[in-house]
Amino acid sequence: MKRRTFLRITACTVAAGLLKSCGDDGGDAPLPWEGSPQPGDALFPQSVASGDPSPNTVILWTRLEDAEARASGEDVPLYLEVARDAAFEEPLALGGERVLRVTAEGAYDHCVKVRLQGLEPGMVLYYRFVVVRDGEAWMSRTGRTRTAPAPEDEVPVRFAFVSCQDYNGRYYHPYRAILDEDPDFVLHLGDYVYETTNDPGFQTGTEDRQMVFDDTAEAIVFNEGEEDEYHAAVTLEHYRTLYRTTRSDRDLQAAHERCPFVCTWDDHEFTNDAWGANGTYFNGRVDEEDVDRRKAASQAWFEYMPVDWPQGPDFRYDPEAPFPGDLIIYRDLRWGSLAHLLLPDVRTWRTEHLVDEGGFPGRVVMTEDQLLAQPGGLPDVQGPYIDLDAPENAPLRQLVADGAESGGYDPAHARGLVSVTWLDDLANRLDPDGTSPDVPRVPEDGRDELPRGIAFHHFAKTAPYSSLGARDLVVEEPLLRYSAHLWEESQRTSEDMLGPEQEAWFIDTMRSSTARWKIWGNAYPLSAMAVDLRTVETAPPALAQRFLMTAEDWAGMPRRRHHVLAAIADVENVLVCTGDRHAFLAATPHPDGDPDARVVEFVTGAVSSGTFGSIVLSRAQSDPTLRSAGAPALALLLRDFLLNRDVRANPHIAEGLMREHGFVMVELDADHAEATFHYWDEAVARQPEPPAEEEHRVIHFRVPSGSRSIERATGDGGWERWDLQTLTWTPVD
Ligand SMILES: [Fe+2]
Structure with missing residues (x-):
């Protein structure tokens, strides 16, 4: 085996007893440098990160930037310091030593991941990496992280969830507000990076803020030779560039420095609307399966994201391993007795979209x-x-x-x-x-x-x-009929989202969880978004239909969605936290015909990526078929169509925001799950300056334990409940 082709975690057990004093465990041993380390931001340009806290472990991450080592591919030794305090006056002994020697390996782009083991539940710790050059020590910024409470401890839980942070011409202001909330952790639901350099369909690169690949020889090229030529990542170096550039953002760095992240991926960590190892850029015109590209994307994610993984600390990413299964990222985390977080992977094992993009329309x-x-x-x-x-x-x-x-x-x-x-x-x-x-x-x-x-x-x-x-x-109607037909014909294999093994894990983990709240970290929505134009007088005949706005998500696999929701129907207190949609939704999706078995789903708007409302409008304007059918005028009314109570197109959707950016803050205790939409107008994402305080708006929701109903704060201290019969907010006594 070629050792250098694998990235692995350096696992380090923090010595028992260290938590009192580290002197007995080697803490008095001389440091490998003299004096105090100097700030070395340029040597650690992506700063530090931590993630996947458990009661006894946490993952720490950094990356060393060293032009010489990068050119030669050589490994560089680094040192890790961990302490109870930001001044490092109460250091923790690492494997019996005052500092842990780790290696920034050239084969992994000089990314370093360390898994601290043997920690106390619910502890806060500080960490920094140090590199020694000609006897002088240079340090990374100091990161702060924490471990999860013990599973039996009833500790209130506070986390923010986010998704979709396109870098091109866009800024990550919501992270500042997240830090003001000081959450226990940040749940990232994917589209952490986007694989294209400046797709005019939704990206708005500027001179100051633009994804660029140094070498585009192997990239996928779009609009070749034209003014709006752009590229999609193919090689490992392309994918690494996405992470290096995205994490050059100071707001994103600050969030990683202050909070552990728990991350899953959506499509753009690999390719738009991905399924398995397949892309969808050419809509069936060519075969877009590319296992090597998928593996390059997976390896870069593995190198750069502070994730632990279910295969254990000895796992090494092996690009020679067969896909899928080369990298298993679905996993679950406990946070005290109140929260059990499940993170299924909806991209790797899913089947193709139900309707063939290349299909002959008359067939x-x-x-x-x-x-x-x-x-x-x-x-x-x-x-x-x-x-x-x-x-x-x-x-x-x-x-x-x-x-x-x-x-x-x-x-x-x-x-x-x-x-x-x-x-x-x-x-x-x-x-x-x-x-x-x-x-x-x-x-x-x-x-x-x-x-x-x-x-x-x-x-x-x-x-x-x-x-x-x-x-x-x-x-919608033909999709539902076709779905049901294929489902029966295929003995229930036509639609798969998780693959049999992962689905069994997901359903078993949900059903057997003893936590008060079961948090489903969901990369794309369960809630279908229907627009019914059949009774809209201004709708041209070609558009007088009931449409699903997207069939790329769970709504596009209605039988599988029903199957999974029905399997967890009797699990109480399921809270679905969802990304992908570039829009906010508060909704209660349910198995077909059984609204009593609903779950509560909150969908977050994008951190920075073009909003759903703006993407729909730009598609309506740029697509000749849609434009000539009069779609642009209708697209402006998207939110009205989705939420119109008379048409009842989406009784399960209580609230929605289509043209706003932001995040959702979740706070759990034994009685309630609270979810707060923090949002800003879409113009804010393209301004380098942070928005003024008054531009920051919020909507508070909550779900009483055992209720399966969404309540909204009235603004005067009261609450009102979304009523599925009347489709109105009714006062809660
Ligand atoms: Fe996205």
Whole structure:
């Protein structure tokens, strides 16, 4: 085995008894340097970090920047000091020594991770790293961290949760407010980095604040040669650059220096809308599975994030290990008797998105017989279809082949069951006046007798090789029917989010937890976000549908979502803390047809990434199909459509903010879980200066233990409860 290819943690047991005095344990031994170390920020440009505290362990992290060692790849010795106080006057002995010698290994970009063991529950400790150069000692900034309380201790819990911190032209102001709250830990739900350098779809790089790869030879290139050319990370060096640059931010550093972090990943730690080792940039046009790229992303995450892992302290990241399973990040942490935090990994083991992005829009995917076999019979959204392989339909087969080039699809699709609506649209496109004898049409006579089914265009999939109608903006009814159909056909394997092993772990851990509050650290929402434009007079006919705004998350796998929620239906006090959406939501998703089994989900807005409202608007403006259908005017009303009480599109969503940044602060005691949205207007993220105090707004929510209902502070000391029947806030007595 090539030892140098593995990053491992240096595990260090803090000697028993050290906690009283360290003199007996080697604390009086001479230090490897003379005098006091000098501040060496330039040698530790990402500062320090800590994470994954347990009652007896915590992970400490730093990275040494040394141009010479970087060029040669040589290892550099460092020293770690740990103390009970910030002045290091009460040092802790590390493995019997006053300082612990660790190695910043060239093979790991000179990242260092140390797992302290044998600590006391609920203790605060300070730490710093020291490097000695020509007899002179240089130190990192001092970090502060803490261990978790003992599992039996009923200690109130306070944590902040965050996600989505795009660096390009954007600033991390919410972290300052997080430090004002002084949480026990920060829960990071992913999109800690973004893998693209400046995607004009949502990134806004500036000269001062821009992700740049030194070497783009192996990067994925978009808009090549154009003014808005940008790149996506592929190599280990690219992914490391993302972390080095992101963590050059002083606000983010300060948060890591003051609080332990508990982190999971979402898609952008690897690639947009990732599933397994697959990307989705090209929407089915090319095979985007790239295991080496996935491993480069995983290795960089492993090197830079202060995470412990379930495989134990001897685990070493081995890029030769088969994917998936090369890095298992799902895990759980206890914080006293009140909190049990579960962090499933929803990206590594998930199946592909249900609707094929590359799908041919005219293709029938559910026949009349299949629809009639389901409860409910024929759905509202369906249409007639014909069989192009029938001899009498040969002219129509030719029509489909003729339209392939201008329609951007493969002429090989000119076969099988095809939607008549789609054939009509195609004929109208090729022959707008309806006069050409060369453009055959489906006869008007006999249409009523044709079988009716669901084709890809019924999902709003107007073009092949597009995420529209597949991952984004999908008509809900056909998605639910198709999902149910595939689920039965595949013996319940068509949709998977966690993989069998992780799902069993997740459900067992939830069901057997003895903690008061079960905190589900969830990388993307459980709560579906539907927009129902069927009764909106200003909606153009093409958009008069009930859409799911996204099917990239749990809402896009309705059967699996139901299965998991039903399996934990009788677990009390589940609090789902969610990232990814770049929007705030307070909601109570539930298994299908069983609102009594709901869980409470709070979704945080992005720290800095473009808000959901602004991304939807920019997509509506830039996509020709959406723009010509009149979507931009509707996009401005997104929040109204989501929360409109008359339309009842989302009875489970009590509150939502679509164009704000911020974080959520959670405070738990035996009686209540409180969640506070801290938010700022989206303009703030692009200003280098911290926002004025009055720009910081909050909404307080709470959930009484055992209730499964969301309450909101009224502002005068009272509370009101979200009522699922009336969809109103009603006073709590
Ligand atoms: Fe994000």
